[in-house]
Amino acid sequence: NAGVTQTPKFQVLKTGQSMTLQCAQDMNHEYMSWYRQDPGMGLRLIHYSVGAGITDQGEVPNGYNVSRSTTEDFPLRLLSAAPSQTSVYFCASSYSPGGVDMNTEAFFGQGTRLTVV
Amino acid sequence: QQPVQSPQAVILREGEDAVINCSSSKALYSVHWYRQKHGEAPVFLMILLKGGEQKGHDKISASFNEKKQQSSLYLTASQLSYSGTYFCGTESGTLFGNEKLTFGTGTRLTIIP
Numbered sequence: 001n002a003g004v005t006q007t008p009k010f011q012v013l014k015t016g017q018s019m020t021l022q023c024a025q026d027m028n029h030e031y032m033s034w035y036r037q038d039p040g041m042g043l044r045l046i047h048y049s050v051g052a053g054i055t056d057q058g059e060v061p062n063g064y065n066v067s068r069s070t071t072e073d074f075p076l077r078l079l080s081a082a083p084s085q086t087s088v089y090f091c092a093s094s095y096s097p098g099g100v101d102m103n104t105e106a107f108f109g110q111g112t113r114l115t116v117v
Numbered sequence: 118q119q120p121v122q123s124p125q126a127v128i129l130r131e132g133e134d135a136v137i138n139c140s141s142s143k144a145l146y147s148v149h150w151y152r153q154k155h156g157e158a159p160v161f162l163m164i165l166l167k168g169g170e171q172k173g174h175d176k177i178s179a180s181f182n183e184k185k186q187q188s189s190l191y192l193t194a195s196q197l198s199y200s201g202t203y204f205c206g207t208e209s210g211t212l213f214g215n216e217k218l219t220f221g222t223g224t225r226l227t228i229i230p
Contacts, residue, residue: 033217033218035220040222041222042119042204042220042221042222042223043159043204043206043220044119044220045217045218045219045220048217056217058217059119059219090158090159104164105149105161105164106149106151106159106161106206106218107161108158108159108160109158110157110158111158
């Protein structure tokens with residue numbers, strides 16, 4: 001049971017390049033989300049998904065795209081990288097049991113450190 | 118809008134107590150607490166649902182005052198392993214739960230021997 005796996009761990013991009021950050025979970029979680037972490041800013045939500053085929057924007061979605069074709073995978077695409085997107089990116093997943101106790105813990109991947117030059 | 122955490126940073130000696138506060142301008146359904154060590158992923162500590170319930174395990178506990186839209190994390194008799202950055206995550210009134218967690222900016226806790 002690997003949990004939440006993010007690849008790559010480190011990446012350097014040139015301004016204007018595009019790339020996809022991969023996130024996969026093997027816990028059959030319905031909810032998945034992407035956060036970016038910058039010094040002094042905490043974790044800010046980029047996009048999230050409540051199930052395959054359903055995604056929505058978070059606080060800072062500009063410059064990023066997501067899709068969710070399977071329960072397991074939730075890739076984050078940078079369309080045209082900018083230096084302002086230099087950050088540490090975390091993917092998280094959580095389980096929705098339904099019923100009364102709907103809130104469960106979020107499991108985080110180990111992060112991708114992205115530098116845009 | 119991100120919840121506000123206070124203090125931003127605190128330094129304690131081993132064995133001292135700490136309180137970290139989290140407040141929101143929105144009505145809250147739940148509050149999560151996570152701890153992150155340097156260079157690592159955030160790790161779950163606990164969830165509090167609206168109802169004012171206080172939770173805890175070992176020497177870390179938390180309370181949630183839904184009327185004031187605030188939560189507090191209490192660390193008693195702190196240990197060196199408690200060092201890290203603590204984040205509260207809030208979820209406001211959606212039907213499906215915590216798919217849209219909004220995190221605070223964090224409180225850096227340093228424990229010295």
